[in-house]
Amino acid sequence: MSEIILEAKNINKFFTDPIRIQVLNNINFSINKGEFVSLTGKSGCGKSTLLYILSTMDTDYDGILWIDQMEMPKKNEPLLAKVRNEKIGFVFQFHYLLNEFNVLNNVMLPGLKLKKYSTEEVEHKAMEKLKILGISHLALKKANQVSGGEKQRVAIARALINDPLIIMGDEPTGNLDKKNSDLVFDIFNELSSEYHQTLLIVTHDPSFAERTHRIIHMVDGKIDN
């Protein structure tokens, strides 16, 4: 019925330092367009590791990964960077903004890199995203002058700037208080329901996971059905 935008096949990963340990064991799954998926599991079960592989930020694994029906090569770094830029929006646990830039520029950077739109258009789009997230009044503040919850919203705006196929989050609410994590969840929910945005969020917060469309639960490097 709906198209598959991310598919993982037989993904295995080993940590070799200090000893060889298998962290991911034969992971197979796919995500359809418009799905709001949460990836849960205990600490150390490999969920973040899997997410980094899916986001192409880690190329040291066995198995095959398709994003938007295209197989991801492991050695072609510029191509992976392009995929990350165009198709993936990533939200980290610790917001990871560039403190050297103001909020607006932080959001604009991936858009400028994409070069699909002119600087003015990118700026306009960035302001729109900030408005959706209710933080347009912070646009000209330095990234390190806004609060934790606001930073996370800036990071989400940045993830949205290139209209990505999928947004991935590595415990985006893990570092936030109840009020702010509810706010972030509401944003994700709204993106999913109103804009049919595909989302894949790693979380260990059960109340967060329960409210998503689909939960992928991991135990010891395997997907637990």
Added chain:
Amino acid sequence: MSKQLLTSIAKALLIARWKQTLVAAIGVTFSITMFITLLSFMSGLNDLLDGLILNRTAHIRMFNDIKPNENQPIKLAHKDNEGHDFIESIKSDGNRLAIYNSGAIMESLQKDNRVLGYSPKISTQVFFNDGNIDINGSIFGIEPIQETKLFHFDEYVTSGNSADLSKINNSIILGKGLATKLLANIGDAIQVTTSKGERFQLKVVGVFQSGIKDFDNVQSYASIKTVQKIMAQPNNYITDIQVKLKDIKMAPTMAKEYQKLYETDAEDIQTANSQFETGSSIRTLISYSVGITLLIVAGFGIYNILNMMIFEKMDSIAILKATGFSGQDVKRIFIYIAVSIGIFGGLVGLLLGFGLTSIIDQIPFNTAALPTIKTYPINYNPKFYMIGIVFSLITTYLAGWFPARKASKIDPVIIIRGK
């Protein structure tokens, strides 16, 4: 393409942490300043020492040496060159010290475009009479204008005026030691006796100090005409022609050429002052090794500072890569950062180096051996400035390139997980 975006990111990264940027730039500046200062000062001193000899020595000196005649009469009898002739008790032939045909030689030197200039000279031995004392000395007959032009003669004349030699008849410039012995001041008349017993009265118009005491004790200068008069010789009588070349390295070959062409003896500066050649090349070697050492030390300093600066920005690298900037982009950004620090720090370094050397140039430096030197010598060679700026660019480029290349190659997750 995305150059503008990358430079604007680099600029933002530089300005946002301006204190750190400044520290890195100061590191570069300091290294380049020291390099410029030390090399300018050292090579200034070196040139000073070289100048001691080079300024007053002719590149080629033509004269008639006292030596046995090569064409002994017996050679006329044995033209077939069979067998050996044994001749005993040959005596040197020194009847004629004057150069034959000196006018024609000088005319052809004038036309030779390898020659910077020439200056004729006569030297003769005299006695300076002071009461009942006779002081052995010598007089050089020179052309003061040429001598000044080629051999900086007027720099050694500490009082009086070298040009007066040709303006005032029968005038003389005495060595400082000689003037002291004769109790002669400018304007006084002194008496000389030639080797042939003739007496002459000369007017003192100046005193010179060459820096070599033995020389100043016996030496004096007069115009060529005056000396010709003292020696009772015609006005084509010249014993030496001193030639200065455009390129000193050509002196040995040209000396041989002149010897053949003009049938005189010709000696080049390299043969006449071989000890100077050795000293000069060793001093050059020392300055080069100091210069290279300085560059290496400075290079490591610059490299370390920039390396640290880039490793501090690892976070930013991870973010940039996560949001879609490729390794190539990251590398470019950091090379922009490093090279702009190199350019800025290097240029300021050149300026400060110039300032510091200008200050050294003002410090008094008085020594009896060098009457013309009043302050420490500095060589403002543009070559040093070129080396300085090129070097600061290369080291900062490499210092940016190595860590940036490493950062561009690894997966962003490695940086993120390392946190």
